[in-house]
Amino acid sequence: MIHFNRKESNIFNSFKKKVRRLVYGEANSDLLNNNVRRMLITSLFCLVGIFFTGLLGIVALIKGDWLLSFILLFISCLYFFAVLFIRWATNYQLAGKLFIYPLYALMLYLVYTGGVSGTGHVWIFCVPAVSLFLQGLRRGVKELCVFSLLLGVILFFADDFRGGHDYDDVIASRIMYSFLVVVALSTIYEYSMSHYNKMLRESSYLLEKKAITDELTKLLNRYGMYEKLETSVSGRRHILLMDIDHFKQINDIYGHDAGDVYLEKVAQVLTSTIGPEGVVARWGGEEFLVLLSTSSIDEAKHWARRVCSDVCKLNVPHKRDLLQASISIGISKLEPDDMVHDSISYADAALYKAKREGRNRYVVATGQDESRRPW
Numbered sequence: 001m002i003h004f005n006r007k008e009s010n011i012f013n014s015f016k017k018k019v020r021r022l023v024y025g026e027a028n029s030d031l032l033n034n035n036v037r038r039m040l041i042t043s044l045f046c047l048v049g050i051f052f053t054g055l056l057g058i059v060a061l062i063k064g065d066w067l068l069s070f071i072l073l074f075i076s077c078l079y080f081f082a083v084l085f086i087r088w089a090t091n092y093q094l095a096g097k098l099f100i101y102p103l104y105a106l107m108l109y110l111v112y113t114g115g116v117s118g119t120g121h122v123w124i125f126c127v128p129a130v131s132l133f134l135q136g137l138r139r140g141v142k143e144l145c146v147f148s149l150l151l152g153v154i155l156f157f158a159d160d161f162r163g164g165h166d167y168d169d170v171i172a173s174r175i176m177y178s179f180l181v182v183v184a185l186s187t188i189y190e191y192s193m194s195h196y197n198k199m200l201r202e203s204s205y206l207l208e209k210k211a212i213t214d215e216l217t218k219l220l221n222r223y224g225m226y227e228k229l230e231t232s233v234s235g236r237r238h239i240l241l242m243d244i245d246h247f248k249q250i251n252d253i254y255g256h257d258a259g260d261v262y263l264e265k266v267a268q269v270l271t272s273t274i275g276p277e278g279v280v281a282r283w284g285g286e287e288f289l290v291l292l293s294t295s296s297i298d299e300a301k302h303w304a305r306r307v308c309s310d311v312c313k314l315n316v317p318h319k320r321d322l323l324q325a326s327i328s329i330g331i332s333k334l335e336p337d338d339m340v341h342d343s344i345s346y347a348d349a350a351l352y353k354a355k356r357e358g359r360n361r362y363v364v365a366t367g368q369d370e371s372r373r374p375w
């Protein structure tokens with residue numbers, strides 16, 4: 001068993017960090033994002049490509065094979081440019097094309113000339129996996145068909161042209177068969193991976209949605225609303241924190257299920273009353289929170305008044321009765337540099353003032369400006 005001592009593992013960790021920074025750049029924390037992942041893998045392909053074409057280019061240069069050396073070093077520079085391009089434009093698709101087309105050309109050139117001592121064809125087996133990854137399943141398969149066709153022509157007829165390598169027919173057919181087997185296996189693998197990734201993306205989308213949605217009312221839940229509240233915007237916004245009045249009585253008299261139906265209806269009223277002026281969430285129990293995009297306190301009061309009036313007008317039929325209630329609201333403002341928690345506390349204090357003053361009303365939070373003063 002290998003044991004690393006602390007110093008070795010520190011060196012190893014800092015080396016790992018450096019490599020991650022080189023490859024991932026700033027995207028390290030966002031690896032679940034499909035685009036970011038593709039960008040990183042394309043960068044990695046390019047880095048591997050730079051290394052190998054660069055190295056083989058230098059070897060060819062030392063051996064005096066000027067043309068091969070020029071081609072390899074040119075491609076190495078192209079891949080370097082592709083890495084920079086991904087970093088600069090974050091466009092992995094174009095960078096992928098910059099990678100794959102020179103690769104096709106280089107592979108066909110190596111097969112055509114036979115490469116070093118007739119070993120040119122040994123490199124072609126990396127093509128299917130790279131092509132399918134960079135170009136996607138459909139396009140990748142089409143391009144691999146064209147590539148295989150050109151490969152076949154070169155393998156069987158290259159010796160008819162000047163500089164073409166003379167492949168034995170048996171070897172040519174074996175190279176062709178084995179290449180087609182790799183194409184088929186890579187296609188099956190890519191198909192199953194893309195299918196699996198699609199399912200993974202769908203289920204992670206559903207889970208994400210579930211995590212921020214209230215099951216009963218289908219509004220945002222507290223967690224989802226916190227995300228909205230913490231999204232920084234340039235201007236002032238307003239918070240309406242609301243609580244249904246004497247809701248316990250509805251539960252006590254008509255039962256919990258009737259209470260649930262009433263909550264659902266209140267959620268619908270809030271959504272239709274506020275419309276695009278804000279975001280509505282179920283804050284918990286019989287409490288709702290609206291984040292208004294308006295910066296004007298008069299407009300915030302206007303929306304609070306409308307909510308009070310629309311909830312009062314709500315009659316929810318239950319057996320032979322009609323469920324009715326009112327709502328109390330606390331209003332506070334949320335400036336870009338305010339602590340979200342503080343603004344909600346102010347709205348909460350205002351809400352309880354509204355309850356104390358007789359319910360079915362709104363109260364604007366006081367003291368918010370004083371709290372911002374340094375004294």
Ligand SMILES: Nc1nc2c(ncn2[C@@H]2O[C@H](COP(=O)(O)OP(=O)(O)OP(=O)(O)O)[C@@H](O)[C@H]2O)c(=O)[nH]1
Binds near residue numbers: 216248259
């Ligand atoms: N049906 C139902 N009731 C809920 C739900 N969540 C909380 N409640 C009930 O909401 C009631 C809240 O009651 P209280 O906090 O005493 O307040 P209230 O009766 O609304 O009175 P005020 O707020 O003082 O006007 C409790 O009876 C809870 O059981 C829910 O999801 N469904």
